[in-house]
Amino acid sequence: MNILLQGGRVIDPSSGRDRIQNLLISGGKIRARSADLKPTKGPAGRKRNDDLYVIDVSGKIVVPGLIDMHTHLREPGHEYKETIASGSQAAAAGGFTSIACMPNTNPVNDNRSVTEFIIKKAAAAGIVNVYPIAAISLKSEGITLSDYWDLKEGGAVGFSDDGRPVMNAALMRRALEYASSLNMPVISHCEDTNLSAGGTMHEGFVSAETGLVGIPGIAEDVMVSRDILLAEFTGAHIHIAHVSTAGAVRLIREAKSRGVHVTAETAPHYFTLTDEAVRTFNTFAKVYPPLRGEADRAAVREGLADGTIDAIASDHAPHARTDKEVEFDYAATGIVGLETSLGLSLSLVQDGVLTLPKLIEKMAINPARILGIRKGTLADGADADITVIDQNREWVVDPRNFRSRGKNTPFKDWLLKGKAVLTIVGGEIRYQDL
Amino acid sequence: MKLHRKDILGIKELSVDEINLILETADSFVEVSTREIKKVPTLRGKTIITLFYEPSTRTRTSFEIAAKRLSADTISISSSTSSVVKGETLIDTAKNLESMNPDLIVIRHSAAGAPHMIAGVLNEPVINAGDGAHEHPTQALLDMMTIRSIKGKLAGLKVAIVGDISHSRVARSNIYGLTKMGASVHLAGPATMIPYGIENMGVVVHTQIEEAIRDADVVMALRIQTEREKQCIFPSLREYARHFSLNRRNIGSAAKDVLIMHPGPVNRGIEISPDLAESANSVILQQVTNGVAVRMALLYLLAGGNA
Numbered sequence A: 001m002n003i004l005l006q007g008g009r010v011i012d013p014s015s016g017r018d019r020i021q022n023l024l025i026s027g028g029k030i031r032a033r034s035a036d037l038k039p040t041k042g043p044a045g046r047k048r049n050d051d052l053y054v055i056d057v058s059g060k061i062v063v064p065g066l067i068d069m070h071t072h073l074r075e076p077g078h079e080y081k082e083t084i085a086s087g088s089q090a091a092a093a094g095g096f097t098s099i100a101c102m103p104n105t106n107p108v109n110d111n112r113s114v115t116e117f118i119i120k121k122a123a124a125a126g127i128v129n130v131y132p133i134a135a136i137s138l139k140s141e142g143i144t145l146s147d148y149w150d151l152k153e154g155g156a157v158g159f160s161d162d163g164r165p166v167m168n169a170a171l172m173r174r175a176l177e178y179a180s181s182l183n184m185p186v187i188s189h190c191e192d193t194n195l196s197a198g199g200t201m202h203e204g205f206v207s208a209e210t211g212l213v214g215i216p217g218i219a220e221d222v223m224v225s226r227d228i229l230l231a232e233f234t235g236a237h238i239h240i241a242h243v244s245t246a247g248a249v250r251l252i253r254e255a256k257s258r259g260v261h262v263t264a265e266t267a268p269h270y271f272t273l274t275d276e277a278v279r280t281f282n283t284f285a286k287v288y289p290p291l292r293g294e295a296d297r298a299a300v301r302e303g304l305a306d307g308t309i310d311a312i313a314s315d316h317a318p319h320a321r322t323d324k325e326v327e328f329d330y331a332a333t334g335i336v337g338l339e340t341s342l343g344l345s346l347s348l349v350q351d352g353v354l355t356l357p358k359l360i361e362k363m364a365i366n367p368a369r370i371l372g373i374r375k376g377t378l379a380d381g382a383d384a385d386i387t388v389i390d391q392n393r394e395w396v397v398d399p400r401n402f403r404s405r406g407k408n409t410p411f412k413d414w415l416l417k418g419k420a421v422l423t424i425v426g427g428e429i430r431y432q433d434l
Numbered sequence B: 001m002k003l004h005r006k007d008i009l010g011i012k013e014l015s016v017d018e019i020n021l022i023l024e025t026a027d028s029f030v031e032v033s034t035r036e037i038k039k040v041p042t043l044r045g046k047t048i049i050t051l052f053y054e055p056s057t058r059t060r061t062s063f064e065i066a067a068k069r070l071s072a073d074t075i076s077i078s079s080s081t082s083s084v085v086k087g088e089t090l091i092d093t094a095k096n097l098e099s100m101n102p103d104l105i106v107i108r109h110s111a112a113g114a115p116h117m118i119a120g121v122l123n124e125p126v127i128n129a130g131d132g133a134h135e136h137p138t139q140a141l142l143d144m145m146t147i148r149s150i151k152g153k154l155a156g157l158k159v160a161i162v163g164d165i166s167h168s169r170v171a172r173s174n175i176y177g178l179t180k181m182g183a184s185v186h187l188a189g190p191a192t193m194i195p196y197g198i199e200n201m202g203v204v205v206h207t208q209i210e211e212a213i214r215d216a217d218v219v220m221a222l223r224i225q226t227e228r229e230k231q232c233i234f235p236s237l238r239e240y241a242r243h244f245s246l247n248r249r250n251i252g253s254a255a256k257d258v259l260i261m262h263p264g265p266v267n268r269g270i271e272i273s274p275d276l277a278e279s280a281n282s283v284i285l286q287q288v289t290n291g292v293a294v295r296m297a298l299l300y301l302l303a304g305g306n307a
Helices: A033-036 A084-093 A112-125 A147-154 A167-181 A203-209 A217-234 A246-258 A269-270 A295-306 A341-350 A356-371 B016-034 B058-069 B090-098 B116-119 B137-152 B169-180 B209-211 B226-231 B236-246 B286-304
Strands: A002-012 A017-024 A029-031 A052-056 A061-064 A068-073 A097-099 A127-132 A186-187 A237-239 A262-266 A388-396 A416-426 A429-433 B046-052 B071-077 B104-107 B124-131 B159-160 B184-188 B204-206 B218-221 B259-261
Touching: A002 A356, A017 A084, A017 B090, A029 A262, A052 A429, A061 A068, A068 A084, A084 A097, A084 A262, A084 A416, A084 A429, A097 A388, A112 A127, A112 A147, A112 A246, A112 B046, A167 A186, A167 A217, A186 A217, A186 B286, A217 A237, A217 A246, A217 A262, A246 A295, A262 A295, A269 A295, A269 A341, A341 A388, A341 A416, A356 B016, A416 B209, A429 B116, A429 B286, B016 B137, B016 B169, B016 B286, B046 B058, B046 B090, B058 B071, B058 B104, B058 B124, B058 B137, B058 B286, B090 B104, B104 B116, B104 B286, B116 B124, B124 B286, B137 B169, B137 B218, B137 B286, B159 B169, B159 B209, B184 B209, B204 B209, B209 B218
Parallel strands: A002 A052, A002 A061, A068 A097, A097 A127, A186 A237, A237 A262, B046 B071, B046 B104, B104 B124, B159 B184, B159 B218, B184 B204, B218 B259
Antiparallel strands: A002 A017, A017 A029, A061 A388, A388 A416, A416 A429
16 A cells, blocks of 8 residues: 655754655555655545545654663563563554563563564564564573573564663673674663662652662662673663663763764653652552652753753553552552653753753664664655654543553643654554544 | 541641641540539440551550440440451441441551551541551540640640650650641661651651660650560660669659650659659559540541531
């Protein structure tokens, strides 16, 4: 099928393009001559002839398909929380055409057979592109490196022991060295587990009042600092996952100015919420790293604005009701993000933190660059992965409508402005809400 | 007068008027416990369940005696393990109990917020008998009742709370209550036991016990949980006792008629010297006595409303 997206504002930061333009999709690829086509007069969505499906996207934004570089798809092993298929559906509904999934499944994605299983399952679901991130160490136990070369050949795009921070600095050093010889990033969940031991929320005034055990910001900062030093020493690429503290932002900014190969992401909940969200013991606001204080939230926004933080990733962490409807201390950690990430991130544009092209860089171009995948562009001949955004659409977050099996969001009933209305992956329409 | 709320989950939510109402109601119940027949029919036909997920002698007994003196039927459930370990969720346990039509549920739990969670799903009143390191409202109420009954007031008093503030629900509830009622609250303990930002609760923090108790009208010692040594929050009991134990020497700088309080159970010789715990200034056992009256007042105000 050939598709003509007609009359939209095409923003492609990869080429600096930002203008009203038609976009032609043919054979699963983007075709440059689309720019020359005259808008047709036919009604929107009407088949003009056997070959061309015309969609009127005037007043909307057409961007390279969004990429969420940090999700948890739970399969294999925790299918009651999410499957690769349901997570893919959620991604498409949220405007994402590609997602990377973390290895903390059961079994852990520390060997090629699990990597290939994920890719096979994703292909069978056939909704979005799924890129597995493999484990830094076997079973993510932090003792022995997994087979990086084999994993890369199997399709892994990076290495991380997300959720099981690597406490052993020597292992982290070797992981960085080994991954760098394969030109792959090591993605670090920065948390000193001695400093965070027993904690369930951010250590600050809210934890002082509620008596919940706090996780201090320095539990993150200490590890960010260590990983930056290791990256500097090895010359390898370290990617800092889910930055949540002012200290981490400052350390990354300094490291970048010294030329260290460090990149960083944050998640929408860190630039939107603070630890105040936990005051009512709402387990949907329980997440690691925890929601921080106001100064941290402000610093994360600043880091996004000045380019210290390269990417926005949702850290989509679906859980079942049974995992969350328990005492706060015992509740599972994590927030679902695929279907709210764009809506929350667009508030950064509304608030003047980012321009729209800058936001698209952080949600498509930079994740592709960090993971080394050939995505994030609307250039001629590129894969036709495209997201169409209606900036003005107001909608209320209703978890019952989520495609994800996980309904664990602290943003229930929030009014958001802006959402994905069309998600095209490889030239095929995977989600439509025009 | 009535209390216009379903539950008592913490002191934080209570207004000064509500605290006064509870304390006055408690005062009126003191006399019942001194009668030869220690029983009034106020809650006859009512069923009260105490649900304790943490060991407790004083608080649970106090609630049960309070209920029985009001003629309520009491059922006491204690579980040494958490509901998670038991394999039934706390919400399911609470809803099963609710199906047997109790009139009020008292809960203690090691997890902060657990009483709030079940209060949100139950129609019956819930009283928090201590949740994690969060709140212990009935303890703070009985402490305020004790102070007020002797000093005649709370406003303007200097109250020192000494010990492991970080892990103390008693401290938090008392800070909320005493500051609301106009007392000035001073905390003392090694920095490892003082939570960050606690000054924002309207208290003054000291790292030397002498500064906190100088001219104090009330000094409250908190129980040191000996297992905390392992978490490196203090080096040794010996070291703690040498610098933070209330004793004859340091209490000399407090007001002459200072009240010495302790929520119990007391580690004699650690947070307080034995002779001080037994001195004329000590009101530790009066606190326990008043606990029954305070709990009678709450049970009456929450469960007896329509009687």
